[in-house]
Amino acid sequence: MSAISQSRGAPDPSLTDEPRPLPGAPSGIKVIIVGAGIGGLACAIESRLEGHEVILFEQTKEFKPLGDNIGLFPNSGRFVKRWGIHYELSKSCAYPDGLRWYRYDGQFITHQRQQKKGEDMGDANPFKDAPLYDTTRYDLHQLLIKRAKELGVQILMNSRVAKYVEETDFAGVEVDGKLYKGDVVLGADGVKSKARELVLGVYDAPRPSGYAIFRTSYSADRIRANPICAHLAPVDEDARSIWIGPDAHFIIGTTKSGKEMHWLLTHLDKADVEESWMYPGKVEDALEYVKDWDPVVKAVMETTPEGALVDWKLVFRDPLPRWVSEGGRTCVLGDAAHPFLPTSQQGASQAVEDGVTIAHALSIAKKKGLPLNVALKVYQTLRYERVKRAQQLGVDNRNRMHKVDYTKPIDPEAVQLQFALWLWQHDAIQHCHDNFDSALVAPMVDQLTSASPPVAQADKLAIEQPVVAAVAAA
């Protein structure tokens, strides 16, 4: 494995993000975004920095503290400083010293190391300007909302988009019977996207993936109160541990210097339940999957507060033939375009890459005097193959952990999560500027699927170029 590793030093808490960047000079472009999730907000913030006017519709009445651990990996973390939220976001992050791996029966496998808090590789760190933020979805989301508002994004809550409209000279959405018009409409409406169907005319019924995740987060004091599992939540520190078993894995991690914790159990599942971050789960059902496992795992599960568990069914969706409408003024992005398996750890990062690419493709098209509908087609061409390759990592990582031959000694290198330099070193904004012209003349990606790099090649690259991983929830 490569010696390159991600710096995990927590910044000095007295440092601030001031002065924060201001909105760019008005570009004359009006962007409508549907969905104030991670992708929609990333696009909104970057669009304001580029001077676009942004109106964002969100169906939720108010944001609740839902979800648990999420990671912005270096390929999206590199934009956090430019948005002016690096120090604030860093305060909510975890800085574990790595990931401890166990067999399902409790036998120790390996300690996949990360750098300890405060250590720094200085200039030798290839990711020093592109940190990894291992945080909670709620903290990240709250900061993005705050920053978007500061930059002048108009966020309309309780506004569910039910209809998309597109003419040659505008794109729009209908909310509560009122039509809102913009130059482009971006459907960032998540994994259960309606935009997919309404914009692209594609109804891609979700298929059960055969897997589901029980997941939860709560105060780490509950873990420390039980002597069987207290060692997993050291005081004032963050820690990560994983147990792998036949077709299942269990992760426990703490954040905010050991104050909060989360656990996740990914397991085989036959039920056909809709994807939702709000579907309640029962601890006794989760315990059934680990009845032959290490008692430490069971002890953790038993500390779960009443009503805190979510039962999240993972579904597959076939890759969309395209992400952009025929007219080119409407598109989907983030999970709406390409849901990710959690084991890829790239769902949020790829949504961010989409968002910043669109903001810059619009600016470039405008500066070149091109019609704005070419910008979204360029976005798709620039992003489609990269996203497909990143999605494959999720399947590979899961299989690496779930398909272990327990009759033989375990090779730690063979089970660890793999990351690839091609994934982390990518700068989506730079890529957009460098490749806009060639993407402009390239045929749309849906005509190119037969020319996609074979998956086997992508696998090979991922395995040949691993970096020591900082592991968030998978």
Ligand SMILES: Cc1cc2nc3c(=O)[nH]c(=O)nc-3n(C[C@H](O)[C@H](O)[C@H](O)COP(=O)(O)OP(=O)(O)OC[C@H]3O[C@@H](n4cnc5c(N)ncnc54)[C@H](O)[C@@H]3O)c2cc1C
């Ligand atoms: C409540 C919640 C909690 C989550 N928690 C985690 C977590 O703990 N860990 C993790 O890895 N991932 C989590 N995710 C998923 C994660 O945010 C995404 O996989 C990833 O960041 C890609 O983001 P996205 O913007 O494409 O989609 P999302 O972040 O899912 O955002 C989609 C947004 O669109 C809104 N929306 C949907 N339909 C409409 C409509 N018709 N009109 C207006 N608005 C609409 C939704 O309410 C939502 O706010 C969570 C998602 C949600 C919604």
